[in-house]
Amino acid sequence: MSHTAHIPSHRKPRRSASKLAVRAGVAGGVLSTLAMAGTASASPAAEPVTETLEMPVLNLDLAAEVSSAVTTAADNTRAAAVNGELQAEEESARTGAAAEAKQAKEAAEKKAKDEADRKAEAERATRNAARTTLQNASASGEMGSGTVTAPATGSAAAIVNFVRAQVGKAYISGATGPSAYDCSGLVQAAYRKAGISLPRVSQDQSAEGTSVSLSALQPGDILYWGSRGSAYHVAIYVGGGKFVGAQNPSTGIVERNLSYDRPTGAVRVL
Template sequence: MSHTAHIPSHRKPRRSASKLAVRAGVAGGVLSTLAMAGTASASPTAEPLAETTLEMPVLNLDLGAEVSSAVTKAAENTRAAAVEGELTAQEESARTGAAAEAKKAKEDAQLKADAEKKAKEEADRKAEAERANRSTARATLATASGSNSTEGSTAKSSKNSVSAPATGSAAAIVNFARAQVGKAYVMGGTGPSSFDCSGLVQAAYRQAGITLPRMSQAQSTAGTSVSLNALQPGDILYWGSKGSAYHVAVYVGGGKFVGAQNSGTGIVERSLSYDKPTGAVRVL
């Protein structure tokens, strides 16, 4: 073999310095850790290891703004819902109030109509009574004048009017009318303690089973017209125009009638000369 021939070396190849340093650092760290653990176990009174505090990430400004916006929006929605609920309650209250007002207005209108109707009826009756009073006043004035010509004419008319005594239905009408003499005149009265003129005539005819209209205007057209010179007991006498008479009475025979004249005289029996009627009708 040549002295210069290459002989393979049996030594291990050298490790690089950097690798040795890493291994040495690792080994040192392990030994240091073991040493500290041993020290800690050997010295129970040693101070505890300091705790590590983790820091939470801080919200950035954009996220904070989004949260604030969401809260504001939720508050606005809540207020809007409250306002809407209040408006709904007000609308319901308004509808209820309107319905109540409409009902009350209807009731008031009905009451007003009833009152007007009653007032009209009362006015008609009052007008009838006033016309009767004027007629009575005129008759009284004529009687007080002492006119012989008038008295003579009336006596002749009364003589021609005399008829036979009442019988049957006529007697029932006459007897009832005479039985009411002395009772009070009350406007609208239909008995039994007081009457107005048409109320008396209607009640008298009811005794004969005959139903007459309530008002004097209608009673003056209830039967057949007859002459004042041919009257019979039970005929209806009227004052004023036929169909619009303002006063009525019952002819009882002998040139006399029974009528509810006015509040001053009440129900009286008078001769035709007391207040000569305009006309007469016969129902029987």
């Protein structure tokens, strides 16, 4: 056996720093053991022993790994920054869209409210105009018939008192009293109370006497609706802008203002 011992070299790629440290420690231990063995076996007369040791070569490419790690970290940082910017832009876009939608909704609601207010104002104006027209017509009828301010006397008073006493009774077509009347039946009965005979139907009654203006009415005048000689309804003017008539089955005999159902004309028989 040769006095020179050779330790084979095992070279493997470095995988990690911890493995390199272990290998270095093992190599150091081997060298220490060999040194101690050589010292113990050597004698004073023995020849010097020469030992050749081949240390393992540690190839550490740390610079490349560090550079790669730094590059990866930088790339990750840039990616995170870009992702953050994209999220911020998306959030800003959502916020802007929500604000625009809210503004559009408020504008639509305001427009609808303005339109509703305009329509309501127009309806109020129309109602006011109609109310004014009705009031003017009522006032005109009362003023027109107000030429007679004194109470009815004589035959006119008898006629007026009679028809007013029938208010509230029923309207029945063809009836002539005493519990129910139609329009011409009431007029005929009232004039009979004053001793005057009239035709039975409204068409003939509207052709009696002389025509008078609605602005010059007197109590006891016969009012008619339609044309004279072919009227479809008649009643008695009782003064103060009012008349009494058997209107229809739903109302019966009532006293109303001329504005309630303004007549076409009038005749005076008294």
